[in-house]
Amino acid sequence: MERIVLPEIPNLNQIEVYLSNGGFEAAKKAFCQTPDEIIDQVKKSGLRGRGGAAFLTGLKWSFMPKTTNLPKYLCINGDESEPGSFKDRQIFEDNPFQLIEGAIITCYAIGAKVAYLYIRGEYHKWIKLMQKAIDTAYEKGYLGEKMKSTFGTDFSCDLYIHKGAGAYICGEESSLMNSIEGHRGYPRVKPPFPAQKGLWGCPTTINNVETITNVPPIISKGWEWFSKIGAPKHPGTLLYGISGHVNKPGVYEYPTGMLLTELIYDIAGGVPGNKKIKCVIPGGSSMPPLRGDKLEGVRMDAESLKEAGSAVGTAGIMVMDEDTNLLKVLIRIAHFYHHESCGQCTPCREGTGWMEKTLHRILEGHGTSKDLDLLISVANNIEGNTICALGDAAAWPVKFMIERFRDEFETYVKKDVSIPVPNKVHSMRNTAVPLADIYK
Amino acid sequence: MAFKFTEENLARIEKARKKYPTALAAVMDTIYIAQEQNGYISTEVMEEIANVLGIDKVNVLSVVTFYTMYHTKPMGKYHVQVCTNVSCMLRGAYEIWDRVKEKLGIDNMEVTPDEKFSLEEVECMGACGYAPMIAINEDYYENLTKEKVEEILESLK
Numbered sequence A: 001m002e003r004i005v006l007p008e009i010p011n012l013n014q015i016e017v018y019l020s021n022g023g024f025e026a027a028k029k030a031f032c033q034t035p036d037e038i039i040d041q042v043k044k045s046g047l048r049g050r051g052g053a054a055f056l057t058g059l060k061w062s063f064m065p066k067t068t069n070l071p072k073y074l075c076i077n078g079d080e081s082e083p084g085s086f087k088d089r090q091i092f093e094d095n096p097f098q099l100i101e102g103a104i105i106t107c108y109a110i111g112a113k114v115a116y117l118y119i120r121g122e123y124h125k126w127i128k129l130m131q132k133a134i135d136t137a138y139e140k141g142y143l144g145e146k147m148k149s150t151f152g153t154d155f156s157c158d159l160y161i162h163k164g165a166g167a168y169i170c171g172e173e174s175s176l177m178n179s180i181e182g183h184r185g186y187p188r189v190k191p192p193f194p195a196q197k198g199l200w201g202c203p204t205t206i207n208n209v210e211t212i213t214n215v216p217p218i219i220s221k222g223w224e225w226f227s228k229i230g231a232p233k234h235p236g237t238l239l240y241g242i243s244g245h246v247n248k249p250g251v252y253e254y255p256t257g258m259l260l261t262e263l264i265y266d267i268a269g270g271v272p273g274n275k276k277i278k279c280v281i282p283g284g285s286s287m288p289p290l291r292g293d294k295l296e297g298v299r300m301d302a303e304s305l306k307e308a309g310s311a312v313g314t315a316g317i318m319v320m321d322e323d324t325n326l327l328k329v330l331i332r333i334a335h336f337y338h339h340e341s342c343g344q345c346t347p348c349r350e351g352t353g354w355m356e357k358t359l360h361r362i363l364e365g366h367g368t369s370k371d372l373d374l375l376i377s378v379a380n381n382i383e384g385n386t387i388c389a390l391g392d393a394a395a396w397p398v399k400f401m402i403e404r405f406r407d408e409f410e411t412y413v414k415k416d417v418s419i420p421v422p423n424k425v426h427s428m429r430n431t432a433v434p435l436a437d438i439y440k
Numbered sequence B: 001m002a003f004k005f006t007e008e009n010l011a012r013i014e015k016a017r018k019k020y021p022t023a024l025a026a027v028m029d030t031i032y033i034a035q036e037q038n039g040y041i042s043t044e045v046m047e048e049i050a051n052v053l054g055i056d057k058v059n060v061l062s063v064v065t066f067y068t069m070y071h072t073k074p075m076g077k078y079h080v081q082v083c084t085n086v087s088c089m090l091r092g093a094y095e096i097w098d099r100v101k102e103k104l105g106i107d108n109m110e111v112t113p114d115e116k117f118s119l120e121e122v123e124c125m126g127a128c129g130y131a132p133m134i135a136i137n138e139d140y141y142e143n144l145t146k147e148k149v150e151e152i153l154e155s156l157k
Helices: A015-020 A025-031 A035-045 A057-062 A088-094 A096-110 A124-139 A147-151 A173-181 A209-221 A223-227 A260-267 A302-308 A326-340 A346-363 A369-382 A390-404 A406-412 A427-431 A435-439 B007-017 B024-038 B043-053 B057-066 B086-090 B093-104 B146-156
Strands: A073-078 A114-119 A158-163 A204-208 A237-244 A250-255 A277-281 A316-321 B078-083 B117-122 B134-136 B139-141
Touching: A015 A096, A015 A124, A025 A096, A025 A147, A025 A209, A035 A057, A035 A096, A035 A209, A035 A223, A057 A096, A057 A204, A073 A096, A073 A173, A073 A209, A088 A096, A088 A124, A088 A209, A096 A114, A096 A124, A096 A158, A096 A204, A096 A209, A114 A124, A114 A173, A124 A158, A124 B139, A158 B024, A173 A204, A173 B024, A204 A209, A209 A223, A237 A260, A237 B086, A250 A260, A260 A277, A260 A316, A277 A326, A316 B086, A326 A346, A326 A390, A326 A406, A326 B086, A346 A369, A346 A390, A346 A406, A369 A390, A369 A406, A390 A406, B007 B024, B007 B043, B024 B043, B024 B057, B043 B057, B078 B093, B086 B093, B093 B117, B093 B146, B134 B146, B139 B146
Parallel strands: A073 A114, A073 A204, A114 A158, A237 A316, B078 B117
Antiparallel strands: A237 A250, A277 A316, B078 B134, B134 B139
């Protein structure tokens, strides 16, 4: 199997090795064509965003206005804070120049002069590695003014790293732009979409690190080649990050549409102690979890996972064996979203806290069956009622975990309870739990 | 004593400033530089950042208080960060967390009396495949066991 994003070439992170393996040839080829031709090829290749939403990359690029006096920007999202995903750091470490080349081609296609690579602050080591690669690229004439003579073109662009500082929400595209501008990482209301009004009010495109790294091979080997790899409607490869209860966790590059069971059992070495799988979260903690007994035939691509009732997300697969306490897992997930909610929208700010508190009540043994319904109801009231997708991301795990594992969650709560309700006229009466208990 | 940036750091701020069309955008880089120099971000430090960049103090405050990696209180020489998110938790992160707490004798966001260690329970650090993990200052320590954690902490004491 040919790897696109992380080829098996030793020392590919050295520019000499990268160059001797066809490095920057795609950029040369791109500069002989018009930006529209590049966008067209990426569109035809069927490349979808690898950051979670699996949106068609070429289509996204085509939203950039053709006639504008404003500067245009490219943001490359390497915030990578989704629990369960750890793929971008592999690109920074092993194939930084392909990312840089992808950034150059993308800048040319959308007409941007400046690209910002947003890397999460905790990745000190990878920021240093990436900065070193960028400095080398400048030195050798593959970025900045010097690239005009290197490529024999009148186009040039700059690439800067913007270091995040520990906020999950900054992986959301509009929040990421606010963060680059030097504000708190608050998501913006859409529309206007970034292609109309992005960074500093200028047209902006935001792509994931893995998406951008896919661009050079598409240009050099052609869109037909790319579109034939993996699942037809979601072509290419994915960096599958497999973690949790598996024998060989790690990042593996394989075509899209791989069987989930094949990834877990053959590639990641199966579950320690040959235990059964209870639950799998297929695309980072925001995506709806799947039952272990319903994994047969589920494939890792946008279409197949949608059918199975989940989504591909960042392809961060978390595996939980039969002995896992799902209540504790769910509490940890709920705590994460409560902590990371930026606090702009009431449903998310308050709802994530309520969900965490209610789950804690269940853990402490005070939960009732009605609490499970309450949790689903809170989740439903967050979903779709917030500015950004963090609300949905917080709601889905709670909602689907309880719905799909109701049998297990029922064992954590008391069956027929008749806890006196202190103030029945209060709007919280449906919770059937003393308010003091809720507020503790 | 009032906080002043060193000459070297002023040059670094100037370099960061050049990446962006506005001075405000350089605030995150500048706060990092200030934290490196001063250890934490006090009100005085925020004022100096605002001065150097020519921006409003409130802009600095709003950014400092939003992001978790900026500290408004002094932290230990070694800031120990333990990830307890799902992937790490499934592989025993809470055992690591308890062992670190016991070993250092402090709880979340506390500093040891000798100011050598501080402890923080952090969200996913992007090391899920190499769980459980801790980070000390800027370095990741992955694929840990309780024994390995003890060794690492012992070597720093």
